[in-house]
Amino acid sequence: MGYDIERFVGYVNEGLLCSICRDVLEDPLQAPCEHAFCTACIHGWLVHHSNCPEDRQVIDVSLLRPLYRYMKNDLNRLQLHCRNREYGCEMVCSLESIDRHERECEYSQIPCSNAGCTVQIERRNLDGHLAVCEFRSRECPNGCGYTILSAEDTQHNCVAELRTELELLRSEMICRVEEAKHEMESRLDSQRRHMVQKESILQNEIEELKSQMSRMMSDVRSLMAAERQHRQELEQAELEKRELMELLKGLQKDCRLTTTEGSRKSNFRPLTRLESVKRKPSWKKESKENKCGVIVPSAQKQRCGFTSLCHQPAYQCELPACGRELTWH
Incomplete structure (x- = not known):
């Protein structure tokens, strides 16, 4: 319109x-x-x-x-x-x-703001009307704090109203406590599930770390064993090297002595240790009996340096390593 x-x-x-x-x-x-x-x-x-x-x-x-x-x-x-x-x-x-x-x-005509009042009144007169409106609300004059309507003045009982208000507060408080309890239980349950899950994850990680550590320790032990074996092999090789060097020096010395003494003696041609071993007809047979047939003074007995010449290296002859001339019996 x-x-x-x-x-x-x-x-x-x-x-x-x-x-x-x-x-x-x-x-x-x-x-x-x-x-x-x-x-x-x-x-x-x-x-x-x-x-x-x-x-x-x-x-x-x-x-x-x-x-x-x-x-x-x-x-x-x-x-x-x-x-x-x-x-x-x-x-x-x-x-x-x-x-x-x-x-x-x-x-302007506006309605009264008091509940239950149906009066339409001009805006400029609203305050005056609210002061005398029979539906206006106010606190109990006895000091109980209860808000009452003018129409209920004759029926107001402070003790009863306070008891009712107390019951309402008590019910409200119980409801709030229950709500807080349920909320707290829900939070605790959620936190508990989270902690259990986290504990499971940590336990799995710990087991995995233990497994890795076990594998690493096994690898370390294997490496240490290999290192010990390698060191032993090196020591054995060094020992064999020293023995071979000593043997080589002895052979060189024997060769020099044989050459010198051979030039001095002409009536009887003695046999050096190496030649005696090589030329003896029964050397192979006697070597099997752990003998080379060489007579060696007891004061000069040593381990033979010519073991490699024997057919049976296990039977080690006792020949002098000094290069003395020996005769067969």
């Missing part, structure tokens, strides 16, 4: 009137045929009709558009009286600002 044309001061252009309610446009919309309507009026019209009420052209809600700007400006400049004129308000203002004024108008 539009604004009552009787409220306006001066002449109102016909084009600013709603084509349905014939009042001044309120929240206007315009059809493609350029006829203007109040929003509430045209929406209500199109519920039962599908054409313009002026020229019967077909229109639809989707075809409605806002009013032309120049028409909107003309509409906003119209002057009108406050709707509370009958209650004494003499305010005249533009249509553009009338809503703001009426929301704050001292002559």
